[in-house]
Amino acid sequence: MKKYEEKTIKTEKIFEGKVIKLQVDDVQLPNGKKSKRELIKHPGAVAVIPITDEKKIIFVEQYRKPLEKSIIEIPAGKLECGESPEITAIRELEEETGYTAKTLTKLTSFYTSPGFADELMHIYLATDLQKLDQPPALDEDEFIDILELTLDEAKQYVKNERIHDAKTNYAVLYLELQELL
Known part of the structure; x- marks a missing residue:
C-alpha cells in the first residue's frame, strides 16, 4: 500500500x-x-533468542559507542550480501555465544527505525542448544561477555535499563507472553 x-x-x-x-x-x-x-x-539484520535446556536466555553484553555505554542484548548481527536470515542467525549465535541450535524458529521481522532507516530485523527463537567445541572467532572489533539469565532476571534488567534496546525488549516481552519459561 x-x-x-x-x-x-x-x-x-x-x-x-x-x-x-x-x-x-x-x-x-x-x-x-x-x-x-x-x-x-541498511542490508538488514537478524537477532536470536537462545534458550538453554535449563530455561535460561543467553544474552551478550557489549559496549555500544552511539550510547557511550554497555548494554545487555540478545545475539544479533547484520545480513551479509547474499546470506539468508537463517544462516545469519546461526552464524551470529555461534560467533557470539559459542552455541549452535538444532531448532531455529522464525518469530517475526520488523523495521527498527522506519522514520529514517530501511533496516529490517528478523527475530528467531533458538532451542535445543549445543555448546561448540571450537566456536568461531568474534569479529576483530567485537568484545562481549555472555550472560545466562532467567526470565525474571531479564525483566529486572529491563526495569534497570541494562536491557535497553528494542530487539531485546521484544524478546523479553515475547517470552513472557508466550509463557515459554
Missing part, C-alpha cells in the same frame, strides 16, 4: 560505509509540495 506516497525527485548519496549508506532524497509530497528526507540504507 502506498497511501500518502512521497515520490523521489532526486537522490544525493552522502556516505557509504561497511554497515550503512546515507543519502538525502528530495521528495514530492502527496499535496504537491517538496521536502527532503535523510535516509539510512
Whole structure:
C-alpha cells in the first residue's frame, strides 16, 4: 500500500560505509509540495533468542559507542550480501555465544527505525542448544561477555535499563507472553 506516497525527485548519496549508506532524497509530497528526507540504507539484520535446556536466555553484553555505554542484548548481527536470515542467525549465535541450535524458529521481522532507516530485523527463537567445541572467532572489533539469565532476571534488567534496546525488549516481552519459561 502506498497511501500518502512521497515520490523521489532526486537522490544525493552522502556516505557509504561497511554497515550503512546515507543519502538525502528530495521528495514530492502527496499535496504537491517538496521536502527532503535523510535516509539510512541498511542490508538488514537478524537477532536470536537462545534458550538453554535449563530455561535460561543467553544474552551478550557489549559496549555500544552511539550510547557511550554497555548494554545487555540478545545475539544479533547484520545480513551479509547474499546470506539468508537463517544462516545469519546461526552464524551470529555461534560467533557470539559459542552455541549452535538444532531448532531455529522464525518469530517475526520488523523495521527498527522506519522514520529514517530501511533496516529490517528478523527475530528467531533458538532451542535445543549445543555448546561448540571450537566456536568461531568474534569479529576483530567485537568484545562481549555472555550472560545466562532467567526470565525474571531479564525483566529486572529491563526495569534497570541494562536491557535497553528494542530487539531485546521484544524478546523479553515475547517470552513472557508466550509463557515459554
